[in-house]
Amino acid sequence: MPEQGRGQPVFAGYCGRTPGELAYMDGPTNSGAQHLVDGKYGIADLVDLDKLRGIFEKFTSATGFTIGFLDHPGLNILAATGWRDICTKFHRGSPASSEICVKSNRHLLDSINEPGQVTIEACENGLVDCATPIIIKGKHIASLATGQLLLEPPDPERFRRQAKLYGFDEAAYLAALAEIPVVAPDTLRKVTLFLGEIAFLISEMGYTNLVIKEESRKLATEIAERKLAEQENARLNVELREKNKEMENFLYVTTHDLRGPLVNIQGFSRNLEKYFSALAGTAAPEEKALALDRIPSALSFIADSSRKMDALISALLKVSRLGRVEMKPETLDMNALVRSVLASLRWQLDEAGAQVEVSDLPACRADAGAVSQLFGNLVDNAAKYRSKDRPLKIRVSGEKTAYGRALYTVSDNGAGIPALDLPKIWEIFYRRPEPGAGGGEGIGLPMVRRIVEKNGGSIRVQSREGEGSAFTVELPCP
Structure with missing residues (x-):
């Protein structure tokens, strides 16, 4: 070269x-x-x-x-x-x-x-x-x-x-x-x-x-971020449970302490009513109107307010007690449980003229008393909020999902829930303005959701005003 x-x-x-x-x-x-x-x-x-x-x-x-x-x-x-x-x-x-x-x-x-x-x-x-x-x-x-x-x-x-x-x-x-x-x-x-x-x-x-x-790097990053998010969620859930526990304890103590003064107000109001009734016989003519009309009217208002306050305190106590009750999960025969619930509501269902259909239901793992309460509330609501235009039909059905959960649906052909009211039904003390449905405490559905969540499940609702509602409960399988 x-x-x-x-x-x-x-x-x-x-x-x-x-x-x-x-x-x-x-x-x-x-x-x-x-x-x-x-x-x-x-x-x-x-x-x-x-x-x-x-x-x-x-x-x-x-x-x-x-x-x-x-x-x-x-x-x-x-x-x-x-x-x-x-x-x-x-x-x-x-x-x-x-x-x-x-x-x-x-x-x-x-x-x-x-x-x-x-x-x-x-x-x-x-x-x-x-x-x-x-x-x-x-x-x-x-x-x-x-x-x-x-x-x-x-x-x-x-x-x-x-x-x-x-x-x-x-x-x-x-x-x-x-x-x-x-x-x-x-x-x-x-x-x-x-x-x-x-x-x-x-x-x-x-x-x-x-x-x-x-x-792989992106996947590892996503997994790491997800783990951090899960850890943060777990921490927040623990903190939330602690806060809920504190709130429930505070609610229990507060409502319990309010009950004593309220009982005094109710008792003394009744005594005052008796005293003024006795005084009316000896009162001067110009004082009789005061003793027989105006004072009893004022005492009646006090009594009504006391009864409302008593109902509110009773509702709050129920909510606080539910939070304090420890769930004891066990395998439940849901067919037998729902039969028992329907038997306990036989009078209300007969009064409503309800036709109830129950399909074969899968077993679940939850607290027996709590689940009885939630199904009782759902069936009672179906009877309470029925349509006046047609005979009431209630259907309880269930299935086991592929991912190991039990689904139960309580559906009816009742009055249904207006779309604007659907987000509110889970709020405590919210009551649907349904004529003739009777007054409730406004804690039924919030307590139902709390029961479901405490048993590791969830609840959702589908409803059309004038057509009926369907509440679907998801609970763990045994």
């Missing part, structure tokens, strides 16, 4: 891939010292180096051509097979000549910056090298090279001068030179293009692993 040819490309071209096949590489490489894909991944993160070394060794054994696999831009040798003594013992064994090797490699590997590009170039130490880039998402992160060969017989004088220049043992150096194969240019081009195909496969494998890593 004439000396003036050193460092100049002998051949430059592209492997036989179409632009569409190379499109995933995202075109020419970006400039910059750190060629990390997505700022995180080098080639060692994206390919299995041990498997590649095995493939390279088989390639060298079959063809006699060397392989060098280097990261970019660091030029760290990640895999090397079949390297010649002239390179390992001489050119890279002397600091001065090794610097020339690195400089030549840098020139060659920095010149290949497009997907599928292959280049054959004479190095400054007199041999010929070939390389093709590994490009992933526009980043030239590695290079696949072969070389340490000649395209024509060497000039011994040129290598004697190099031996003298670098202080090599001339005889040993020339003996190493004699082992360097002289390869036909066409053969080398074919081998280099084949390496371009291998580089394409490595790039494709690296890209696939990149996608897997990124998806």
Whole structure:
């Protein structure tokens, strides 16, 4: 090889891939010292180096051509097979000549910056090298090279001068030179293009692993965030339960303490009514109207207000007691439980002229007394809020879901609930303005939902005004 040819490309071209096949590489490489894909991944993160070394060794054994696999831009040798003594013992064994090797490699590997590009170039130490880039998402992160060969017989004088220049043992150096194969240019081009195909496969494998890593990283992040959210939810639930417990205790104490003064007010009001009735017989004519009319009227208002206050306190006590009651879950025969509930409501259902249909119900695991209370409330409400335009029909049905929950639906063809009122029915002390339905405490459905939740379930409602309602309760299966 004439000396003036050193460092100049002998051949430059592209492997036989179409632009569409190379499109995933995202075109020419970006400039910059750190060629990390997505700022995180080098080639060692994206390919299995041990498997590649095995493939390279088989390639060298079959063809006699060397392989060098280097990261970019660091030029760290990640895999090397079949390297010649002239390179390992001489050119890279002397600091001065090794610097020339690195400089030549840098020139060659920095010149290949497009997907599928292959280049054959004479190095400054007199041999010929070939390389093709590994490009992933526009980043030239590695290079696949072969070389340490000649395209024509060497000039011994040129290598004697190099031996003298670098202080090599001339005889040993020339003996190493004699082992360097002289390869036909066409053969080398074919081998280099084949390496371009291998580089394409490595790039494709690296890209696939990149996608897997990124998806795995996103999944891991989502899992970690979900776990943190679950932990936060658990903490908030514990805090909420504690606050609810405090509120229920406060409610119980407060309502209990209010009951005493209220009983006094009611008792003394009745006494006053008796006293004024007795005084009316001896009162002067002008005082009789006061004793028999105005004062009893005022006492009547006090009595009515007291009764309302008493009902309110009773309702609050029921709510507070429910919160304090510990649920004792057990496997429940829901067919027997619902029969018992309907038997306890027989008078109300007969008064309403209700026709009740019960299908076969799956078992559940919950507190027996609490579940009886919630179904009793739902059936009683169906009777209470019936339509005056048609006979009342109530249906209780159930099923077991594929995810291990028991669903029960209590439906009716009653008056239904106006759409605007649906969100309010779970509010404590809310009472539906239904003429003739009778006054309630306004705590039935809120207590039903509380019972369901305390037993690990949920409740929802569907209703159309004038058509009826359907309450669906979900509870754990045994």
